[in-house]
Amino acid sequence: MVSNPDFESSPAVRDVHRVLVLGGGSAALLAALTLKRLRPSLEVTLVKGPAEELPDEGTSPVIPAHLFETLGVAKDAFYRGAQPTWKYGTRFLWGPREDFLTDFEFQYDQQFQGLPKANGYYATQDCSNLSQASALMARDLAFLTGPLGKPVIKGRFGFHLEHDHFLPCLERLAVDAGVEMPEACFERAECADGEITALILQGGESLEADLFVDASGAASELLGKALGEPFTPFAGSLRCDRAVIGSWSRTDEPIHPYTTIETMDHGWAWQVEHESTIRRGYVYGSDFVSDEEALAEFRAKNPGLGEDTRLVKFRSGRYQRSWVGNVVAIGDASGFVEPLACTALTQVVHASRWLVESLRITGSRPDATMRATFNRVMGAAWDEIRDLLAFHYKFNTRRATPFWEQCREKTTLGSHESFYRLFSEVGPSPALLAQVIPARPHNHGVEAFLELLVGMQVHYDRRHLGAPEEFEAFNRQRERISNAVKGGITVRQALDAIRKGGWQWS
DSSP states (O other): OOOOHHHHTOOOOOOOOEEEEEOSSHHHHHHHHHHHHHSTTSEEEEEOOOOOOOSSOBOOTHHHIIIIIISOOOHHHHHHHHOOEEEOEEEEEOSSSSOEEEESSOSSSSOOTTOSSOGGGGOSSOOOSSSHHHHHHHTTOOBOBOGGGOBOOOSSOEEEOOHHHHHHHHHHHHHHHTOBOOSSOEEEEEEETTEEEEEEETTSOEEOOSEEEEOOGGGOIIIIIISOOOEEEOTTTOOOOEEEEEEEEOSSOOOOSEEEEEEETTEEEEEEEOSSEEEEEEEEOTTTSOHHHHHHHHHHHOTTOOSOOEEEEOOOEEESOSEETTEEEOGGGTEEOOTTSOOHHHHHHHHHHHHHHHHHHTTSOOOHHHHHHHHHHHHHHHHHHHHHHHHHHHTOOSOOSHHHHHHHHHOOOGGGHHHHHHHHHHOSOHHHHGGGOOOSSOSSHHHHHHHHHHHTTOOOSOOOOOOHHHHHHHHHHHHHHHHHTTTOBOHHHHHHHHTSTTOOOO
């Protein structure tokens, strides 16, 4: 009989009244805020510690939904403090097309009315204007307008967030919610019998708790360092291990309502849109290019970069378990992948919500079964992200450099191999492919994979050779979507509108 280490090393079941969150970035603040807002009876203390984060990542719609709907954060306070811009999805300079757009709506996991096949079968040549979001993105528009020309700020959008604004905003929200934040920072953890017994702060103060949340970034001070949980690398799927990051001040460039992802010789580059700054980063594999050569390639592509570029080293992978004893790791302390799919904050919210639900279900007395369930769900979530990123690499035919040749030849698709094999036979059928999605529950689903496979024009055997009338009907639907957004307004116009006196959030 195979033993289960999570059950064997289980401490006695205890009541959770006091929670210590360790970390100095968005993961720690979001986790602390979520715990206090959704479990108000908890005593939640945030101890400032290390946080190694790639800055200013874009988010999915999970973040605004979590902040405004789940936590009840006031929109006016958040927009005033965090100063976000809106993001509908991603523009990919990737694969054989000149570019293609992915969004947070449903372009391929749907079927236009009157057509016998899902949209992906008709989008082999032109995949534009399949949703309102993609039509807005293609025109650099943010929202439609309503009465009196005011923007209608609704839809499935995420944010572009600058840490210089976002983190202070989260800190104010956490303090207002009742999260305690001592001035002294973390120095070390004390352990006994496979558990954390206390956090020692600079100056010598010792803090105890019933549960410790490790949100200390890649340092993983509690789960990785103190408890020694084994780490599983994603090297078979993800070959990048470094990033060089820079920015420049915005002049007259439009504020795009999307993140740009661009193929580079030895990896890829991102561009994130802020109101006064444009952030760029180049993620690459150090086995294929030196740091100096990567920086030179990055600067040649972006001559306007300032001198404040910085190098970040990282490893992709996850810890075998995220909840060990009385420690729950959230964010980069639990695992890390490069920000190719903008999943970092979504994963933080996913873990925080599951932790809250674990406490609710058990009456704040989580046992070995609940820890094992949490670990299964978090492990599946990390593996799903790994596989989603692997699809980006496996099928990108844009460049023929050694890096990309190895990606195409050797990248493994993990638990989504059967998903791809079925796609290669039947094509972009969301109904069939949904049956082989491995993770339950899953966070990304059929749409996230189909938009990559169709966008990169990945081959499948059963091409749909429909009647000309079908393709004409398909194109009429696309034209209708395109025409519907022509009166939209830009990100800049929407920002100006919400800052005018008299603006009211619905």
